[in-house]
Amino acid sequence: MREISFAKALDEAVAEEMRRDAKVITMGTDFTGDPIKEFGPDRVRFTPISESVMTGMGLGAAASGYRPIINWRSVTFCFVAMDQIINQASKVRYMFGGQADFPVTYRCGTGSGMGMAAQHSQSPHSLWMHIAGLKIILPSTPADAKGLLKSAIRDNNPVVSFECSRLNPITGPVPDGDHLVPLGVAEVKRAGTDVTVVALGYYVREALAVAEAFALEGISIEVVDPRTLVPLDVDTIHASVRKTGRLVVVDEAPPMCSAAAEIAALIAEDPASFRALKGPVQRVCAAAVPVPYSPPLEQASLPRRGDIVAAIRRVLAAG
Amino acid sequence: MREISFAKALDEAVAEEMRRDAKVITMGTDFTGDPIKEFGPDRVRFTPISESVMTGMGLGAAASGYRPIINWRSVTFCFVAMDQIINQASKVRYMFGGQADFPVTYRCGTGSGMGMAAQHSQSPHSLWMHIAGLKIILPSTPADAKGLLKSAIRDNNPVVSFECSRLNPITGPVPDGDHLVPLGVAEVKRAGTDVTVVALGYYVREALAVAEAFALEGISIEVVDPRTLVPLDVDTIHASVRKTGRLVVVDEAPPMCSAAAEIAALIAEDPASFRALKGPVQRVCAAAVPVPYSPPLEQASLPRRGDIVAAIRRVLAAG
């Protein structure tokens, strides 16, 4: 299979969908690759720095027969557009009684670890999860990035694509052809029997590395990658925890009201999963601070492999 | 003790703090009461409909020696100002290395149940909890409303005050004099031994009513009101659950990545609380939909007393 980078996989997804359907258009202040060369300035639109209008235009154009891909670039910049996301995008279909579909995809780069400081190092996917009405993807590999983004573009609902910037240069195998990954289906990235680690985005890699190390000790870690955050594949997570009886959740965001909190709560409230638990669940999250600039502090603010290892040891010790 | 309404308690808090400290000013598109009469147009500012600039001005004025109270009115309207909240207010102190304090209070009305439809019926406090750097209050009684808002105005950090609109007309006793409720201290609104119900905002009343009914059956419900969401008084919640072994969390927001998820996760990850649990925790939340307009649907979208009762029966049945 071809090995391509995460960034290239995302570019391919957009290009293939634009080729496939003339109604797909894209807007942003800048683009990776050179899509304007192939698709022309009508369908590839350089915008002013006006994320709010861009975001709302995605809805208006979607309701009028197009399938816009709105590229906010950094997730930082979409906060100026939150009205269009929270008050409009997430609500328009339902509050208008399903009269119209809004097939719009919002893309953004997320994450920390690159010395970009507080504003440009955010991982706020959990905020969007709380808002009912948006679908959300968060891929961890080039193949998932391509397959999920293609599915998002074809979906008839607003979908937000969170694309971890640290993954951009990372390469991996991507199937040829029209590679689609369905929304709402988690993947067990590594099967195991002793501990379930649900990891998100960049931390799927980290969890896999940790699992590899534990295997040498004869401890079998199952790594579950939800891939889609809404709709969340709750069944796969429950099945894994019911098997292992131990849960660690790893995410790059602060813990409070996060995806990690949600996954812990799902397990804690489900009778069968709860009964299966051998001990408390553990969250391994970022520190509850704006991400600091200085490298030693930035590293300390992020979940580290050692934190994942320690959490796994804690759940193993508990029962 | 005087009985006054929730709305009047909030107005008194602002007026008392404005009397106490000439640096306290307030801005918004409208005000309850008639503060301009007492404090004049310099300190009580009617603004254009420009929540984003209003929100940022709060920070700028706070860094320049004032203590602004920014009234967004409905929480709906602050989403146009999210950049100033997420990228600025929550980060400015930390990312500038603690050089300056930003004593600004943001107020907003929240909640549903009044036929105001999707955009004007939101309870998004959980979003803000996820963002590290903001303090958050969510009072449930007139006394707490007054005492917490006064503490918020005196606090040297950005504080967001979520004020449930359905509570506005509700009256209750409020102590005379300079009544302060410290931030970060939960209150056990009713002591009990069999089940802990952590309820937020409007649902504290509902939980108390349900607890009253259960008492007739000889079942003793403890109702915990966090009052402040950040910093969250984790100790009081743990202590209650360790005593009762059963937890129900009631909130007006959708469940995913919510305050209810956070509280469930806190219990699920703490060894002592987890060990104390006799069965799964239960969340009683709003349906994951934009709040519908039509009264029967709106009611169905909200947590109802029957839902709280059923959840309590489930945790009682589990062990």
Add this chain to the structure above:
Amino acid sequence: MTLEAPKLLTMLRDMIMIREFEELAMKLRAAGKIYGVVHPCSGQEAVAVGVCACLTNSDRITSTHRGHGHCIAKGADIRRMMAELFGRVDGYCKGKGGSMHIADFAIGMLGANGVVGAGLPMAAGAALAAQLDGKGDVAVCFFGDGAVTEGEFHEALNISAVWKLPIVFVCENNLYASNNAIAVQHHITAVAPHAAGYGMPGVAVDGNDVLAVHQAASTAVARARAGQGPSLIECNTYRWYFHSMHDKPPPETRPADEVALWKSRDPIPRLSNDLMARGLLSPAALQQMRAQVERELQAAVTFADNSPFPGVADLLTDMYAPDAART
């Protein structure tokens, strides 16, 4: 521009319908048949009607919290509007939206909006679609003087100017935003001058003169259809009543003489008197028109009353488009 008699009579009828719809809506809100909040547009009918008279069903509009008039002028079915206000399944949004979220996508009415300024970006998106379609369709967005102080107004004007979008920005300047007089919001209380910064035409018209509004809108719409880009029209008008009501109308806070002055500029007799002077309308025909409007409104109430409330089983429907992928 000379309008044909049937068109003029339709415009008159639409204005009367809007006025009577609003009078009725206020009563029905007070009677508890309608829930939540109602923002009547009585007095401002000429703007919606003058503008929408230039549009077809393939042109798209976005509206505001004060949106009933825009709906009616765009050709919405008042029975389904009334059913929506009553929260019933036969309403435009199956009862999920209510007054602030009425929409009829089939006729290009993309929705009222409870957030000041929020409709402008969506209209710009509809204009982008029209531009790409290349069939000469246009988008129109209605907004109040208050929306001009929200950043989205400027972002929408700017991108429309840069991209030469086929869009008309229609400001209903009614001198107030909620209880705040316009000077609370604006140093220069005229809105049209903002157009200059974006290099687009900006004109102010008497918003209580439906023919003047229609004239200005026709010019702007023609310009947009011809690919010459956006325009801004400021319609100076006034709302007859309060900003909004829940179960009872709030007290009037504006100067009594100001209210009286503007009521004397009622756009409806202004058109009907004109039509009578030109021999296009008789008192009897006007009487008949009013009676017909009355009958239609009564029928709408009956329709709405007979429509059931949505069932709890419908709480989760309409959340997501069912077909996940197109082929």
Add this chain to the structure above:
Amino acid sequence: MTLEAPKLLTMLRDMIMIREFEELAMKLRAAGKIYGVVHPCSGQEAVAVGVCACLTNSDRITSTHRGHGHCIAKGADIRRMMAELFGRVDGYCKGKGGSMHIADFAIGMLGANGVVGAGLPMAAGAALAAQLDGKGDVAVCFFGDGAVTEGEFHEALNISAVWKLPIVFVCENNLYASNNAIAVQHHITAVAPHAAGYGMPGVAVDGNDVLAVHQAASTAVARARAGQGPSLIECNTYRWYFHSMHDKPPPETRPADEVALWKSRDPIPRLSNDLMARGLLSPAALQQMRAQVERELQAAVTFADNSPFPGVADLLTDMYAPDAART
């Protein structure tokens, strides 16, 4: 307006310091001593210096992602700036902020900002504080041509006009926003005309002529100090280098002749030649000034290098103001 010689020499020195600071910062970023992203302002020095020469420490400014020049012109300590870029504890933000978040509240520099347009509201808040204080202080906010397309720009201008705030809006129009030439952003590429919609003075000046900038800023600042409200100044200028760099400078994408033209308009020799012509500066004095700047920069690097990285124990400090309540 005639400026005294010492003031003129200080302005020249500040421009040289900014230029050399940026040249050094680019090298140190490439060398890995600085992390993340650096946005050099070389070529635009006259704007920061011309404006800040009108200000005192009790006047407040807000800045942008391209903020080193504003810091230096406002009087920040380059040693603490450099330590901040190095991520060290003696930096202005104790290493927590870096290039995009340098601030020195003690001298009224309320911070660089990584979000386009986000500094304008904060500056308006500082202006409100100055108005309430009534001591004649002012606020200034710097922003790029790109920020004009963000709604916050318009909201800030509007409220400042309505409230007559003592504020000066200074647009650094360098013809580009990232890699997009100005016509991608604006139909009318001039920024000053937007002032008219708010009824405030709006002027455009040669942003590479520090005396012209100073003249325009002096007028605007005097106006603000006198309680006459806000002004908008558009400074036409150009950045010599790329938008931003990580570990290596990206390739130039702008037309070579455009870059060459603007380099020929270098604001530094423009002032130094003028001063020499007026007999206020000798070549030797200029030489000495440059040598002094060089020494200070070397000292700043040494200072930064000797400052320790923050310890992990400091991860949670500075989150909340410690004293919960004032008495």
